[in-house]
């Protein structure tokens with residue numbers, strides 16, 4: 001079940017965090033993984049760790065914030081492997097700033113990396129997927145935007161909500177080509193980026209408010225992606241799966257905490 005043997009899988013933003021987790025899980029399932037990222041030192045390290053663990057991976061330096069960067073990435077991978085079976089657009093930016101203070105550059109970068117790249121990657125890879133009878137397009141969305149929101153991230157929330165709109169509409173256009181298009185929406189996942197943004201004490205408090213009692217791990221997202229990338233998910237398209245340990249479910253955090261407290265005091 002869920003084998004990616006002989007599949008070529010490209011993961012953007014895979015030099016750290018959630019992308020690294022997806023790349024590792026895919027390599028363990030047998031995929032030839034392309035680590036597409038800007039930072040060569042970190043990207044090479046992720047690829048060599050995968051190879052040391054018995055997997056297959058290659059680093060391709062790429063910046064997906066422009067059409068040229070996207071086209072160069074897809075051309076490089078097709079030249080090397082002759083096909084792309086799975087493409088995961090995971091790279092994302094999330095500058096924390098109010099709407100009042102948001103600059104045009106921050107707005108443009110957020111939309112370009114998080115949302116426009118979805119269009120550009122899809123347009124660039126679709127001809128080869130169509131030619132080989134199909135493929136899997138996957139996106140790392142977020143619960144922020146489609147389900148919940150927080151201050152300082154209006155631009156990010158808008159980009160991720162937009163991504164879900166793209167997925168639903170594009171899935172209809174590509175269905176008859178055998179290309180499925182889906183996303184995973186993570187809740188709070190403990191990555192290096194999150195570790196730098198949120199203090200350890202805050203992380204502990206956040207974990208207590210999550211029904212599963214912990215922040216997510218990069219691999220939690222990787223396993224959901226693995227399912228969506230697999231043959232077994234061939235009839236799933238236009239969907240986004242929430243992987244958040246239940247964090248978006250409670251109507252009231254206060255009421256939930258009182259419930260858990262009552263259980264532990266019994």
Ligand SMILES: NC(=O)c1ccc[n+]([C@@H]2O[C@H](COP(=O)([O-])OP(=O)(O)OC[C@H]3O[C@@H](n4cnc5c(N)ncnc54)[C@H](O)[C@@H]3O)[C@@H](O)[C@H]2O)c1
Nearest residue numbers: 013017018063064065090091092142186187188189191193
């Ligand atoms: N960590 C969380 O709690 C969380 C929650 C919901 C969604 N997400 C989403 O998960 C994805 C990964 O986030 P993460 O937490 O691992 O953060 P991260 O900062 O560790 O990873 C993001 C990656 O994207 C890369 N990237 C950014 N701009 C790029 C560009 N122009 N070209 C190529 N690569 C670029 C970065 O270099 C980095 O490697 C993002 O899309 C993010 O929005 C994260």
